[in-house]
Amino acid sequence: MRHALILLGVLMAGMGLSVEAGLLGPLGEQVGHLSATLSIFMVGALLLSLALVFAPKRQLGALFKQPRWLLTGGILGPVYVIVLTLATPLVGVGMTMVGILCGQVAASVAIDHFGWLGSEQRKVDGYRIGALAMILAALWLM
Amino acid sequence: MLLPLIFILLLVGGAVLAAQSSINGRLGAKAGVIESSWLTFVIGAVLTFLLMFFFEPAQQATLFSVPKWQLTGALFGVVYMLAIVFAVPRVGTAAATVAVISGQLLMSLLIDHFGWLSNAVRPLDASRYIAMALLIGAIGLIYLSHQQRHRRLASQPS
CATH class of the missing domain: 1.10.287 (Helix Hairpins)
Known part of the structure; x- marks a missing residue:
């Protein structure tokens, strides 16, 4: 619940x-x-x-006691923006969004499946594959 | 030649978003939700300020001259970041990502349908209704995946 x-x-x-x-x-x-x-x-x-x-x-202090790589989340946001601004004029908004979403979904499933970046392992199962297929189908329909 | 390169770049851009959710979620679990979100926005602000300062071509309008309602996007950005940092350690990166994407796509269907934010009206047709149903279905499946994992973990004593 x-x-x-x-x-x-x-x-x-x-x-x-x-x-x-x-x-x-x-x-x-x-x-x-x-x-x-x-x-x-x-x-x-x-x-x-x-x-x-x-x-x-x-607990601001706790923030700076973490390993450095955990503090890099803020760098990735601007990277995404740069990719977006470079790609959109060249291939259009639709294509850009499809590319981004595919990368995002695939990477998130991989991160969970392999337990990358220190996350808890959550294996790919039939439900997850079904969910991915539905998102791709929805993208294609829109 | 350029097109495949751009598509790879876009895939990397998406993967970067997923990695960001994962890293921030982990940081949030260790150092607090607000603390982690705060750091993300501060570093983002510092970097984009530097980029803007050195690389942005001059424009007619500035952030100070546009109507103020156009500057309210950050409110949604903050809510999003807090939600992600809170959710990722609890439900996993994939479930959080699927939920975010479904929300984004559902809302963009609504924005198109009603022509909100001075967008052109694109009414919902049959294929868009099916798309909405699929998105809701995807969330349902992610939830079922969690339920089953939960049962499995509960049935095997560690």
Whole structure:
């Protein structure tokens, strides 16, 4: 039950992400894609800084006791943006999204299956293959 | 020659997103959800600022001159990051990714259907309804996969 609620929450967060993309695209056309992306990261960083100041318990110190590679998540976001801005004018939005989504889904299943990046191992099973097939079919239909 | 290269680049871009979810989820489990999300946004802001500062061609409009509602995207970005950092250690990278993608695609169908955010209206037709059903089905299957794994783990005492 708790699992279902978490999935629902992530589903809604994903819906929000589409709204973000819908806002970001036109904004990027007007002020430049890097500036538009900067607005997301900057406002997000400032909001979360506030949240951190008022959070009931803070463990900022623990952040910097982790191995360095665990701190690289923030580098990957801009990498994604650069790929997106390079590819979209060349192959169009549709193709770009299909490529990104395929890479994303395949990598996420592989990460779980092999337990990469220190994640708990979750083997590929029939249900997961079915889910992948349904996403690909949905992409093709859209 | 260029096209396959771009497609590989795009696959890498997607893989990078999955890796980011995984890394951030792990960091969040060790150092806290808000802390991990905060670090991601701060590093992202620093890097994009440098990139913008040196590489962005000059534009007519700036972030300070566009209507403010266009700058609200970050709110959704923050909610997304918090949700991912919270969810990944609990449900795994693949389940979280499938849920995010389904949410994105469902919402883009709705945005098209109603023409929200000043987009052209593209009403739902039969194939898009089927696409929606498939996305919901995909989430259902990921949930079933979890249930079965749960039963398996419960039945074999460690």
